[in-house]
Amino acid sequence: MFYTLKKVVNKALVAFVVVATLVFVFSWMGFSWMGSAIAIEISETSRTVVLNDAGEQITLSLEDFAIGQRQFNSSCAQCHIDGGSKTNPDVDLSTLTLANATPARDNIESIVDYLTYPTTYDGLGSLEELHPSISRSDLFPRMKDLTESDLSAIAGYILAEPKIVGDQWAGGKPKR
Numbered sequence: 129m130f131y132t133l134k135k136v137v138n139k140a141l142v143a144f145v146v147v148a149t150l151v152f153v154f155s156w157m158g159f160s161w162m163g164s165a166i167a168i169e170i171s172e173t174s175r176t177v178v179l180n181d182a183g184e185q186i187t188l189s190l191e192d193f194a195i196g197q198r199q200f201n202s203s204c205a206q207c208h209i210d211g212g213s214k215t216n217p218d219v220d221l222s223t224l225t226l227a228n229a230t231p232a233r234d235n236i237e238s239i240v241d242y243l244t245y246p247t248t249y250d251g252l253g254s255l256e257e258l259h260p261s262i263s264r265s266d267l268f269p270r271m272k273d274l275t276e277s278d279l280s281a282i283a284g285y286i287l288a289e290p291k292i293v294g295d296q297w298a299g300g301k302p303k304r
């Protein structure tokens with residue numbers, strides 16, 4: 129009697145483990161399928177951005193885009209949420225505002241340059257002590273964690289995101 133009870137309990141336990149594993153595996157498959165469906169929606173066109181002043185273009189991989197988005201959210205979004213610039217809303221991150229800066233900041237290399245030596249919008253002054261940069265990571269310790277490829281990914285994200293979310297990025301209009 130006692131042994132049969134033990135067998136039943138054992139069987140129930142095995143059945144439970146099998147069912148739980150199946151549920152876990154299927155939900156995981158479901159989530160990863162959803163993940164790739166979301167990723168597929170970010171078209172190559174949206175991920176193709178200008179690389180340098182010569183106008184060469186580059187298509188960000190989905191992974192680069194995801195890295196750029198994550199790093200932007202953790203290091204920049206407290207001031208640049210949705211592409212705005214909190215304490216100076218005129219100098220936002222819309223692609224047109226970036227294009228009208230001196231020098232133009234509407235490509236990956238020039239944004240990475242800004243994140244190394246940030247300058248005023250007219251290009252005449254240095255913002256090194258005011259804007260986070262990797263050259264003054266003593267003042268902005270968060271910048272220490274960003275590698276050169278993280279900076280490129282962030283820059284790529286800044287140029288790709290407005291093509292995906294439209295007017296939700298910096299209100300869609302240049303302020304300058």
Ligand code: HEC
Nearest residue numbers: 203204207213215216219220225226229233242248249260
């Ligand atoms: C403490 C707030 C703050 C943080 C954090 C910050 N920024 Fe900025 N950023 C600003 C402000 C304010 C401006 C406008 C500067 C000016 O007055 O010219 C600006 C300007 C810029 C510009 C130039 C925009 C243009 O139209 O010319 C770029 C590019 C930029 N930030 C990128 C970044 C990135 C990328 C990060 C994260 C690594 C970041 N910023 C983090 C506040 C911040």
